[in-house]
Amino acid sequence: MRRHFARRMALIAFGFLAITFLASAVAVAALSGLFGHGAHRGVIPGAGMLGLLLVIAIVALGRTARRVAEPMGDVMEAADRVANGDYGVRVEERGTPEMRRLARSFNAMAERLRTGEDERRNLLADVAHELRTPLTVIRGNAEGMLDGVYPPDPGHLEPVLEWTRVMSRLLDDLLTLSTAEAGALRLHRSRTDPGHLVQDAAAAFRAQAETGGVELETKVAPDLPHIDVDPVRIGEVLTNLLSNALHHTPAGGSVVIAAERTPDGISLTVADSGAGISPEELPFVFDRFVKTPESRGAGLGLAIAKALVEAHGGRIAADSELGRGTTMRLVLPHFGQA
Numbered sequence: 545m546r547r548h549f550a551r552r553m554a555l556i557a558f559g560f561l562a563i564t565f566l567a568s569a570v571a572v573a574a575l576s577g578l579f580g581h582g583a584h585r586g587v588i589p590g591a592g593m594l595g596l597l598l599v600i601a602i603v604a605l606g607r608t609a610r611r612v613a614e615p616m617g618d619v620m621e622a623a624d625r626v627a628n629g630d631y632g633v634r635v636e637e638r639g640t641p642e643m644r645r646l647a648r649s650f651n652a653m654a655e656r657l658r659t660g661e662d663e664r665r666n667l668l669a670d671v672a673h674e675l676r677t678p679l680t681v682i683r684g685n686a687e688g689m690l691d692g693v694y695p696p697d698p699g700h701l702e703p704v705l706e707w708t709r710v711m712s713r714l715l716d717d718l719l720t721l722s723t724a725e726a727g728a729l730r731l732h733r734s735r736t737d738p739g740h741l742v743q744d745a746a747a748a749f750r751a752q753a754e755t756g757g758v759e760l761e762t763k764v765a766p767d768l769p770h771i772d773v774d775p776v777r778i779g780e781v782l783t784n785l786l787s788n789a790l791h792h793t794p795a796g797g798s799v800v801i802a803a804e805r806t807p808d809g810i811s812l813t814v815a816d817s818g819a820g821i822s823p824e825e826l827p828f829v830f831d832r833f834v835k836t837p838e839s840r841g842a843g844l845g846l847a848i849a850k851a852l853v854e855a856h857g858g859r860i861a862a863d864s865e866l867g868r869g870t871t872m873r874l875v876l877p878h879f880g881q882a
């Protein structure tokens with residue numbers, strides 16, 4: 545774009561100089577008597593030609609300048625409004641192809657800024673909402689004990705300690721999520737067997753599954769290539785998915801965690817036979833602070849899982865049907881894959 549714009553400006557400047565030079569040459573020729581006859585030899589015809597050339601030059605340059613200056617003025621005015629916090633401003637696409645492209649780029653930038661500002665406000669509102677309950681409990685118990693209403697016994701101190709843990713987990717989750725989304729998450733990658741990840745995750749939940757009467761099964765395809773991942777972070781993702789699956793699967797149901805090879809990498813899936821997710825909620829399950837009434841926590845688990853998977857260059861998706869369960873699938877590039 546810059547090259548085309550610079551070339552256009554150079555052509556305009558060259559045309560202006562050429563017309564100026566030609567007009568000067570005509571003026572010199574006229575004054576030298578090369579045009580016309582008799583007493584007015586060269587003056588009247590030369591002056592007429594000079595005037596015509598100047599009019600043509602002024603009209604051409606005026607039109608070109610207007611096609612550049614007016615759209616540029618629109619962009620400058622809109623930039624001032626964005627600088628003052630008005631992210632809803634948009635620029636009309638007009639003028640030269642370069643100016644129209646500049647307007648499109650500006651509008652796209654303004655839309656990203658508006659979306660980012662909306663997300664920031666929503667995040668602050670969600671965080672304030674999530675912190676309100678623990679702070680209310682902590683303050684109520686602390687004030688009650690200080691005023692002598694409650695005795696400082698374990699029954700009143702334990703809720704304070706538990707809610708401080710809840711707040712600590714929330715802040716840790718927000719830090720992990722913001723770092724991952726900013727692309728600044730530090731990953732300790734290593735050559736990892738996906739089958740080991742599956743077996744380790746299942747082992748951590750085997751007792752919980754048995755207590756809840758849920759069958760927990762693992763399926764690992766043979767001869768899987770290794771994946772280049774941070775095993776701790778991917779383990780966190782599988783832990784979150786398994787925890788959700790077991791929580792939403794009633795006694796007598798089943799949860800399957802599997803690993804298999806796909807054309808674009810290694811697929812790790814967690815499938816349950818629970819109640820499933822409604823079609824209205826399914827597109828938003830990976831958004832921050834989105835949760836169903838039966839969900840636990842602050843609704844950050846799947847958002848963190850998505851951020852961690854994408855930080856590894858992978859992708860995660862959910863497939864669900866009411867009454868038939870949910871399948872969470874993440875695909876990661878295998879070791880050595882471009």
